[in-house]
Amino acid sequence: MNCCCGLEQSDLSLLAPVLSEYKDTKGSLITILQKAQDIYGYLPTDVIYHVAEKTGNTPAKVMGVATFYTQFRLQPVGKYLIMLCQGTACHVNGSERIEAAICEELGIKDGETTADGLFTLKCVACLGCCSLSPVMMINEETYGSLTPEKAISILSDLREKAGDKQ
Amino acid sequence: MRIVVGSGSCGIAAGAQKVYNALEALLSSESSAELGVTGCIGMCYLEPIVDLYEGSDLKARLVKVSEKDAENIVKAAESGDLSLVEGITITAEDETFLSQQTRIALRHCGVIDPTQIEDYISADGYKAIEKVLKEMTPEEVIEVIKTSGLAGRGGAGFPTWFKWNAARQSKGDEKYLICNADEGDPGAFMDRAVIESDPHNLIEGMLIGAYAIGAKEAVVYVRAEYPLAIKRLENAIAQAKAKGLLGQNILGTDFSCEMRIKAGAGAFVCGEETALIESLEGSRGMPRLKPPFPAQCGYWQKPSNINNVETFANVPWILLNGGEAFAAMGTENSKGTKVFALTGKIKKGGLVEIPMGMTLREVIYNIGGGIKDNKEFKAVQMGGPSGGCIPKELLDTVIDYKALGATGAIMGSGGMVVMDESTCMVSMAKFFLDFTAKESCGKCVPCRIGTKRMLEILTRITKGEGKEGDVELLEELCEAIKDGALCGLGQTAPNPVLTTIRYFRDEYEAHISEKKCPAHECADLISYEIDKETCRGCTLCAKKCPVSAIEGSLKNPHIIDNNKCIKCGQCKTVCKFGAVKTI
Numbered sequence: 168m169n170c171c172c173g174l175e176q177s178d179l180s181l182l183a184p185v186l187s188e189y190k191d192t193k194g195s196l197i198t199i200l201q202k203a204q205d206i207y208g209y210l211p212t213d214v215i216y217h218v219a220e221k222t223g224n225t226p227a228k229v230m231g232v233a234t235f236y237t238q239f240r241l242q243p244v245g246k247y248l249i250m251l252c253q254g255t256a257c258h259v260n261g262s263e264r265i266e267a268a269i270c271e272e273l274g275i276k277d278g279e280t281t282a283d284g285l286f287t288l289k290c291v292a293c294l295g296c297c298s299l300s301p302v303m304m305i306n307e308e309t310y311g312s313l314t315p316e317k318a319i320s321i322l323s324d325l326r327e328k329a330g331d332k333q
Numbered sequence: 334m335r336i337v338v339g340s341g342s343c344g345i346a347a348g349a350q351k352v353y354n355a356l357e358a359l360l361s362s363e364s365s366a367e368l369g370v371t372g373c374i375g376m377c378y379l380e381p382i383v384d385l386y387e388g389s390d391l392k393a394r395l396v397k398v399s400e401k402d403a404e405n406i407v408k409a410a411e412s413g414d415l416s417l418v419e420g421i422t423i424t425a426e427d428e429t430f431l432s433q434q435t436r437i438a439l440r441h442c443g444v445i446d447p448t449q450i451e452d453y454i455s456a457d458g459y460k461a462i463e464k465v466l467k468e469m470t471p472e473e474v475i476e477v478i479k480t481s482g483l484a485g486r487g488g489a490g491f492p493t494w495f496k497w498n499a500a501r502q503s504k505g506d507e508k509y510l511i512c513n514a515d516e517g518d519p520g521a522f523m524d525r526a527v528i529e530s531d532p533h534n535l536i537e538g539m540l541i542g543a544y545a546i547g548a549k550e551a552v553v554y555v556r557a558e559y560p561l562a563i564k565r566l567e568n569a570i571a572q573a574k575a576k577g578l579l580g581q582n583i584l585g586t587d588f589s590c591e592m593r594i595k596a597g598a599g600a601f602v603c604g605e606e607t608a609l610i611e612s613l614e615g616s617r618g619m620p621r622l623k624p625p626f627p628a629q630c631g632y633w634q635k636p637s638n639i640n641n642v643e644t645f646a647n648v649p650w651i652l653l654n655g656g657e658a659f660a661a662m663g664t665e666n667s668k669g670t671k672v673f674a675l676t677g678k679i680k681k682g683g684l685v686e687i688p689m690g691m692t693l694r695e696v697i698y699n700i701g702g703g704i705k706d707n708k709e710f711k712a713v714q715m716g717g718p719s720g721g722c723i724p725k726e727l728l729d730t731v732i733d734y735k736a737l738g739a740t741g742a743i744m745g746s747g748g749m750v751v752m753d754e755s756t757c758m759v760s761m762a763k764f765f766l767d768f769t770a771k772e773s774c775g776k777c778v779p780c781r782i783g784t785k786r787m788l789e790i791l792t793r794i795t796k797g798e799g800k801e802g803d804v805e806l807l808e809e810l811c812e813a814i815k816d817g818a819l820c821g822l823g824q825t826a827p828n829p830v831l832t833t834i835r836y837f838r839d840e841y842e843a844h845i846s847e848k849k850c851p852a853h854e855c856a857d858l859i860s861y862e863i864d865k866e867t868c869r870g871c872t873l874c875a876k877k878c879p880v881s882a883i884e885g886s887l888k889n890p891h892i893i894d895n896n897k898c899i900k901c902g903q904c905k906t907v908c909k910f911g912a913v914k915t916i
Contacts, residue, residue: 194633196615197598201557228616235617235774236598238557255520255714255750256676258764264902271879292601292768294558295522296346297676297750298377298683309346314906 175211182206182214186221196222196232200239209240237291245280245287247325250304254293257300265301266290268315272322285329286322334366334392334410339382339443341373341529342561343522347380348399355403356383366410372530374443375684376430379423382443385410394423427681433700435662436686437670438486438646442530447565450572453533459578461649462540466586471501474545478648480656482668487513487604487641488716488745489821490667490734496638499628500546503636510548511632511639512539513609514555514562517601518717519768521748523672524642526684528555528562531646532569536579536592538645541652543590546638551592554609557599566594601718601772605820606639607631608774619774620820641746643672663689667733671744677714677751678705685749687732694728697751708753711852712836716745718765718772719825721832722758741832743825757854758837759844763791765829769822780823783814787830795855799845804834853915856900860916863904865890867912874904874913 185202189195199222203214210233219226233239249269253262266277269288273281280287296302299311303318310321338344338353356368374382379396383406386392393415395406402421409417436442445452453459465474479494500508512535516524528535539551555563570592573579581589595613602608603618610632612618631637647669651659660668667689673696676682680702687696693713697703704710712722721742723730730736737744752761770784787810790803811827818824834841843849850858863874863883868890875883875891882898885891893904905913 194613194615197612198596198615201596201598231617232615236600238599253519253768255717255748255764256682258519258761259677259750259752259756267901291558292517292599293519293521295516295525296343297520297522297674298343298380299346300676302346311346315901315903 175213177207177211177213179214179217182217186218190222196224196229197236200229200233204239209243212241242280245285246329247286247305249286249288249322250291250294251288252292252294252296252300252302252304253290254295254297254300256297257293257302260300262301264315265303265313265318268318269322272319285326334413335369335386336366336406336410337369337371337384337386337446339372339374339380339384340370341526342559343377344373344380344382345561347377349381351400352381352383352398352403355400356407359403359407364407364411366407369446370448371444372442372447373526373684374431375439375526376427376681377683378681379427385415385418387413393418394428395421396423396427397421430681430683430700430702434686435670435688437650437659438527438643438672439530439684439686440650441534442526442684445531447530447532448568450533450569450576453531457653458533458649459537461652462537462544462578463584465541465544465652466584466588471545471547474541474652475501477652477656478545481647481651481659482656482663483644483647483651483659484667484734485641486643486647486671486746488719488743490744493640493644496628496640497542497545499626500548500636500638503629505636506547507633507635508546508548509632509635509637510539510543510546510551511609511613511637512551512553512642512645513604513606513639514553514559514642515597515603515609516556516559516642516746517604517772518719518746518748520676520714520717520750521674521746523674523684523747525556525559525562527642527646527672528559529565532562532566533573534646534649535566535642536569536573538648539592540579540583540590541648542638542640542645544588546636548638549590551590552613552632553592553594554603554613555594555596557596563594563596570594600774601768602774602820602822605822608820609639610637617774619776620822622819643747664731664733664736666735667744671732671747673747673749675701675749675751677749678708678753678756679703679751680705689733690731692729692731693723696732696749697728701751704751704753706753708755711752711754711756712758714742714750714752714761714829715748716743716825716828717748718769719743719821719828720745720748721828722752722761722836723832724836726836741828741835743828755852755854757795757850757852758833758840759791759850760795760852760854762830762833763788763795766791766826769826773822773826777817777819777823779814779817780819780826783810783818784823784826786810787814787827791830794841794844795850796857797844797848797855799841801845803845804838804841808834859900860895861893861898861900861902861904862914862916863891863893864912864914867910869910869912871909873907873909877903877907879903 219229277290301313383395405417483493484490600618607621608618627637672686766788775781870888
């Protein structure tokens with residue numbers, strides 16, 4: 168089965184070891200998709216069709232699972248994935264103002280990526296660092312006790328760092 | 334001396350790993366000091382924390398440690414001269430945070446090294462399973478749990494023995510034991526702390542459960558957002574297998590049990606047991622109709638038993654100390670202890686385990702030290718999106734399933750978020766409805782459409798577009814959703830709205846009739862003004878205003894142009910003289 172949109176051409180051979188390990192274990196669809204996302208950074212459409220074919224599921228079932236869980240992404244993410252915590256403690260300590268500041272600074276909304284491919288903003292449920300609230304996590308690094316200014320200066324630093332490397 | 338770095342997720346987020354690296358770099362192979370890690374000590378507000386041990390004696394607890402302190406810590410550990418670290422040693426007052434607690438589920442957290450099975454074994458680990466397998470029948474195990482009065486710590490508080498017994502009685506050889514570690518409640522991290530800090534305790538508790546119900550396979554469903562917990566549990570399972578504590582013929586008996594981890598993929602509804610089963614089977618996590626209950630027909634249609642992490646964490650202790658010892662703690666209808674994640678506008682936030690029957694006031698003021706910045710307490714939120722807000726008048730409510738239920742909130746899994754006078758209760762209700770509306774799986778109409786309609790009404794109210802009759806309409810919707818929703822997520826989703834209406838109806842009225850937000854939180858209902866007398870004309874606010882809405886010259890009072898103002902609050906944050914007022 169070929170990808171219907173024809174836009175994405177992923178290297179499907181990368182997924183072969185994962186599929187041979189899990190395809191005969193029932194109930195492994197979520198695990199396969201998690202491993203696929205680790206490989207490709209997101210779930211390209213042709214990968215979804217490929218997984219469906221190899222696991223004997225319909226593409227609709229695989230797509231249904233991929234869109235149900237917040238962990239799965241159908242679009243590539245930026246170099247820096249900003250996960251902004253929206254847990255109760257962060258909310259009480261002003262996470263909405265942080266979100267507004269980040270959105271204004273980057274010109275994107277929740278779930279979007281900046282045009283230069285540098286930042287993706289994702290508002291997430293609790294990261295569990297409530298005592299440091301409000302908190303955001305950028306590529307595994309946690310930043311706590313945020314204020315709008317502090318958040319913006321962190322982003323500026325990252326932007327500079329990315330610029331230096333190029 | 335041994336230097337032990339508290340390395341739970343929140344400790345690491347606060348900088349524990351950097352401290353560890355700095356200490357490691359300073360310690361030479363000839364040094365008399367050793368370096369180790371432990372899990373979450375529970376005093377999140379003092380992280381990163383470093384302990385100095387002489388044998389098993391805690392000699393000093395160092396708090397808010399930074400990399401700069403590493404040199405002195407190493408010197409102190411090598412020489413035994415604790416005066417070197419006096420400046421960062423915990424105060425007697427902060428020590429009371431732990432001394433007022435009773436730790437059962439968390440008994441090893443922050444004490445043992447979670448990455449070493451030997452540490453757990455030397456703390457009486459795996460003794461309970463040995464006793465169970467060699468001396469007790471499954472029925473006797475269930476009887477002990479019944480005597481203990483242990484109830485499900487995930488929130489609903491269903492008697493654990495009853496579920497175990499139902500799964501035991503179900504026909505069939507193939508049965509499953511499942512641990513629900515999909516801790517999705519925003520503002521709660523008890524289960525994560527247990528897995529990260531004491532993974533073998535969970536494994537042992539689950540093994541006892543598996544023996545009691547007759548399961549040969551056990552699965553832990555862990556939230557994907559907890560990578561460290563998954564890593565430590567994987568490591569612990571491998572260690573237990575290597576020691577013959579998992580797998581075939583455990584401890585030389587006829588009992589065999591395999592254990593594996595399944596990482597969730599992010600869906601709050603998967604905390605509901607039938608949705609969790611669907612997810613385990615690789616499908617969308619949508620709840621099933623009950624009955625049949627999982628005890629009869631669960632994972633792969635086989636009898637299954639599902640318990641929460643904290644429930645299992647209590648089990649080894651109960652088997653070692655007896656059901657009576659556990660039942661001796663707590664109130665008439667709630668036995669034992671409960672772990673809470675105390676957060677929000679609280680001075681000392683962290684993990685708290687207390688015997689049932691303590692009052693909310695004792696937890697918030699005696700252990701938590703009261704409200705941040707000495708502001709006025711307004712409410713405490715318990716049970717997350719399924720729970721409710723408990724007001725000041727009810728601070729003396731005891732922590733007990735029945736007493737908390739009577740307030741309209743629930744015990745919940747342990748989230749305890751404290752709010753002060755600056756939190757708007759309508760906005761709080763909106764926050765939770767926004768959460769449940771997003772997390773609703775969409776299977777049943779009352780939840781899918783009902784939460785959305787409630788969110789729309791609440792959004793309207795917080796924008797100053799509320800209409801007379803909105804509160805009554807909300808109440809009507811709440812009742813319909815409670816009655817009509819398929820699963821616990823929908824049935825409890827109205828709780829945050831119902832409790833805020835019940836205790837803070839005047840705040841709803843103020844938003845609707847006067848178009849005012851009494852807590853000054855809803856941006857559309859407030860405006861900023863500069864007090865002419867207090868303003869020194871420093872020009873800082875004018876410089877910081879992102880839309881140039883503030884005018885004024887140096888040393889003269891400034892004025893905000895409300896037509897331009899976007900109500901971001903920057904001016905108020907930066908003013909050093911408190912001249913900017915919210916009205």
